[in-house]
Amino acid sequence: MSLINISQLRGYQKSTKSYTLTLKESLRNFRNESKFLKTKIFLSHKHDELENLEGAISFLNSQSIQIYIDWLDEGMPKTTCGNTAIRIKEKIKENDKFILLATEGAINSKWCNWELGLGDAAKYINNIAILPVKNDYSDFSGSEYLEIYPYIYEIESYQYFKGDFRNKGVYVIFPAVNGTNKFMILKDWLQSK
DSSP, X not given: OBSEEHHHHHHHHHHOTTOOOOHHHHHHHHHHSOTTTSEEEEEEOOTTOHHHHHHHHHHHHTTSEEEEXXXXXXXXXXXXXXXXXXXXXXXXXXXXXXXXEEOHHHHTOHHHHHHHXXXXXXXXXXXXXXXXXXXXXXXXXXXXXXXXXXXXEEEOSSEEETTEEEOSEEEEEOOOBTTBOOEEEHHHHHHOO
């Protein structure tokens, strides 16, 4: 499958029957659940892409993690200001992992790029990943700088991929070192600290 397309991402939300919580309810549960048992994820995303965000949350919730969404944080200022940036910086540092929901819109967003830079400084390289989402029926046209980050990739069936046979599953693929990519099963990556 290579990269997840928008229809597939939105399909995760529709196919996840147990995901009936609103985003606000999900955040409330985030606060109430045991913080010792789950990995905490800062999910960077473009704010006006709600359907993509809901699909990503459904996709990631199947991995037993807690997801932090900045604009649902009651401690966030009501209007964007310097304190917004300070709060985001704190939350990126507090969370165990950083994932950029890399849609075309997010890649062009000043805020998402700024958050990615902060995530890079705070989490590089074992605790940051790109979740590239391509438009339906097109190739992912992300920026070159995204190539330096691990990315989340779904393999739909047992196949030869990047120099080895891989089982069906969702992986985090690290940038090549000496021509070889490191692969981790997404669930294992999320549980590593």
